[in-house]
Amino acid sequence: MFEDVYYKDVRKNKDVVFIDVRSPSEYEESTIPGAVNVPLFNDEERAEVGTTYKKVGREQAKELGLQIASRKLPDLISQIRKYADERKPVIFCWRGGMRSKSVATVADLMGIPCYRLIGGYRQYRSDVVERLGNYELKARLVTLHGMTGVGKTEILGLLHAAGEPVIDLEALAGHRGSTFGHLGMKPNNQRLFESLVVEELERLQNQPYIIMEAESKRIGRVNLPDFLLEKRNEGIHFMLHAPLHIRIERILKQYLVGTDDFHEKVSQSFRAIEKKLSPQNRSLAWQYIEERQYADFVGLLLVHYYDPRYKHSLQKYDVSFIQVDSTDLFACAKTIKEWIYENLFARPSFVK
Numbered sequence: 370m371f372e373d374v375y376y377k378d379v380r381k382n383k384d385v386v387f388i389d390v391r392s393p394s395e396y397e398e399s400t401i402p403g404a405v406n407v408p409l410f411n412d413e414e415r416a417e418v419g420t421t422y423k424k425v426g427r428e429q430a431k432e433l434g435l436q437i438a439s440r441k442l443p444d445l446i447s448q449i450r451k452y453a454d455e456r457k458p459v460i461f462c463w464r465g466g467m468r469s470k471s472v473a474t475v476a477d478l479m480g481i482p483c484y485r486l487i488g489g490y491r492q493y494r495s496d497v498v499e500r501l502g503n504y505e506l507k508a509r510l511v512t513l514h515g516m517t518g519v520g521k522t523e524i525l526g527l528l529h530a531a532g533e534p535v536i537d538l539e540a541l542a543g544h545r546g547s548t549f550g551h552l553g554m555k556p557n558n559q560r561l562f563e564s565l566v567v568e569e570l571e572r573l574q575n576q577p578y579i580i581m582e583a584e585s586k587r588i589g590r591v592n593l594p595d596f597l598l599e600k601r602n603e604g605i606h607f608m609l610h611a612p613l614h615i616r617i618e619r620i621l622k623q624y625l626v627g628t629d630d631f632h633e634k635v636s637q638s639f640r641a642i643e644k645k646l647s648p649q650n651r652s653l654a655w656q657y658i659e660e661r662q663y664a665d666f667v668g669l670l671l672v673h674y675y676d677p678r679y680k681h682s683l684q685k686y687d688v689s690f691i692q693v694d695s696t697d698l699f700a701c702a703k704t705i706k707e708w709i710y711e712n713l714f715a716r717p718s719f720v721k
Contacts, residue, residue: 371460371473374484376401376493379459386456388449388483390472391463391490399560401461401493402568407448409438409468431467438471445472446479453481461486461493497564501594504567508534508576510601511709514583514683515609517547517675518616518667520695521582522623524609527702534576541565544589545623547675549638551589552624552631562591578605578713580705585682605713607705608690615696617667632661646673 387404422430462468529535657666
């Protein structure tokens with residue numbers, strides 16, 4: 370017989386795999402990070418069962434659900450075997466009810482040892498809210514500042530690859546934070562973002578410091594936890610600088626110029642901010658877009674929109690900045706790492 374477990378009892382177990390048996394749209398909206406979707410019902414079937422429950426009754430809905438599910442059981446079991454491999458499945462639905470119980474029961478009958486998650490995704494979500502609300506961040510935050518295009522994200526990647534404790538909030542949000550920040554990315558909602566933030570913070574909980582990029586309260590569709598913003602102000606702050614032409618090159622590379630729908634998406638996004646520019650610059654920007662002169666378009670926005678806004682936003686920081694040239698990304702990452710080891714740990718630099 371399958372075993373009922375709480376998320377806290379298995380969340381650090383690397384020998385399990387979470388199986389979300391909710392419908393594809395439920396899974397797409399938010400799930401447990403790392404979970405795979407093996408839906409008992411598709412979206413249309415789920416709606417049909419729900420309508421039957423409301424209009425006819427519980428028993429008739431259960432009967433309809435059984436008819437639909439029975440046809441799928443061989444494929445469901447095959448998928449669970451594939452995803453489980455050498456791991457033990459943790460099966461969950463919305464609240465640990467009939468869907469997860471049915472799948473877990475059949476999996477057990479077919480010789481697949483498994484768990485069922487008590488309370489389902491709803492209880493998991495409550496746990497995330499509680500963990501985030503009571504989280505005590507002990508690590509010191511090292512924050513990278515700089516105008517758009519100086520390479521903050523790239524440097525975070527280099528530091529992460531070098532084994533440094535890094536949290537990339539934009540990657541967790543699925544958004545770069547600007548009007549064009551969704552291009553080439555898939556924005557996450559608040560629930561999934563909070564789940565990912567909690568997992569990352571707990572992964573780094575024993576680190577003496579965490580490196581991150583300076584972000585506003587809101588990134589795309591999500592809001593940062595207040596404690597993270599408050600802790601940031603007490604930390605260490607690096608200000609990165611790079612020439613305008615370097616910044617333009619990095620932005621064009623990062624935002625996937627050349628994709629089929631790039632022109633359309635840039636046009637749509639620009640409409641949201643075009644009135645913030647003078648009539649002359651607005652007209653020139655549209656000319657650059659229509660002529661596909663994206664380098665000139667980016668340069669205009671940096672000089673006349675993003676840079677002024679960034680300089681204004683710096684006024685809220687009552688901190689000292691360590692100035693670093695980020696023209697050479699590798700040299701910049703090395704400088705930051707050396708400063709951290711020399712000043713936080715008072716050790717000679719050993720960075721190669």
